[in-house]
Amino acid sequence: MxxxxxxxxxxxxxxxxxxxxxxxxxxHRRHHHHxxxxxxxxxxxxxxxxxxxxxxxxxxxxKSLVAEVSALKASLSAAQAEAHHLCHVVVPQLQGQINVxxxxxxxxxxxxxxxxxxxxxxxxxxxxxxxxxxxxxxxxCALAADNAGLKDKIKGLAKQLExxxxxxxxxxxxxxDYWKDQMRYWKCKYEDTRRRxxxxxxxxxxRTEKMRAYEExxxxxRII
Numbered sequence: 172m173x174x175x176x177x178x179x180x181x182x183x184x185x186x187x188x189x190x191x192x193x194x195x196x197x198x199h200r201r202h203h204h205h206x207x208x209x210x211x212x213x214x215x216x217x218x219x220x221x222x223x224x225x226x227x228x229x230x231x232x233x234k235s236l237v238a239e240v241s242a243l244k245a246s247l248s249a250a251q252a253e254a255h256h257l258c259h260v261v262v263p264q265l266q267g268q269i270n271v272x273x274x275x276x277x278x279x280x281x282x283x284x285x286x287x288x289x290x291x292x293x294x295x296x297x298x299x300x301x302x303x304x305x306x307x308x309x310x311x312c313a314l315a316a317d318n319a320g321l322k323d324k325i326k327g328l329a330k331q332l333e334x335x336x337x338x339x340x341x342x343x344x345x346x347x348d349y350w351k352d353q354m355r356y357w358k359c360k361y362e363d364t365r366r367r368x369x370x371x372x373x374x375x376x377x378r379t380e381k382m383r384a385y386e387e388x389x390x391x392x393r394i395i
Contacts, residue, residue: 243343250350251325258318261361268368269311275375276304282382296378303371310364321353
């Protein structure tokens with residue numbers, strides 16, 4: 172039997188109930204006054220209005236959640252792309268630059284050793300330069316390890332998002348904000364490392380020019 176919605180009224184004509192079922196005649200209802208029809212649900216009109224409003228609110232909330240999940244997926248994709256760029260482009264470039272810098276430092280060290288380390292100031296500057304290079308190497312290793320860990324965490328986050336889209340959106344937003352902070356942190360760290368690298372290159376160039384001048388002086392004095 173198909174169901175219809177209608178407003179039932181009192182004998183005075185006042186609307187009183189909403190019934191979700193095909194209407195039956197009043198004569199039939201009088202003869203079955205105590206019969207309970209399990210296919211009929213009776214609610215007050217105010218309650219019915221509240222149910223309709225609740226359904227509308229739930230629909231709007233669902234649409235909002237779907238939009239937020241889509242935005243989270245887009246943010247996650249952007250974070251993954253940035254992490255991939257750092258891991259596969261920025262870090263290898265920095266490694267190459269550090270390797271070149273280490274080679275230059277090694278050549279400079281050999282040149283200083285050949286000159287005999289004639290000056291205490293010269294020795295002090297060489298030690299300081301070695302310390303700077305060691306610090307750069309340590310930072311490079313730490314940066315590579317942290318980027319690898321960041322990549323693994325992003326992969327795990329993506330997998331969790333695919334398997335549990337029904338989790339609380341606030342948790343996902345917190346995760347996205349955290350990884351955005353991580354990306355900003357590592358970007359700043361990279362820029363700082365790059366500045367220090369440039370400063371070290373400039374210092375090496377100055378030291379190289381000084382070494383050449385020292386060697387020329389030593390040659391003139393026939394020390395080497």
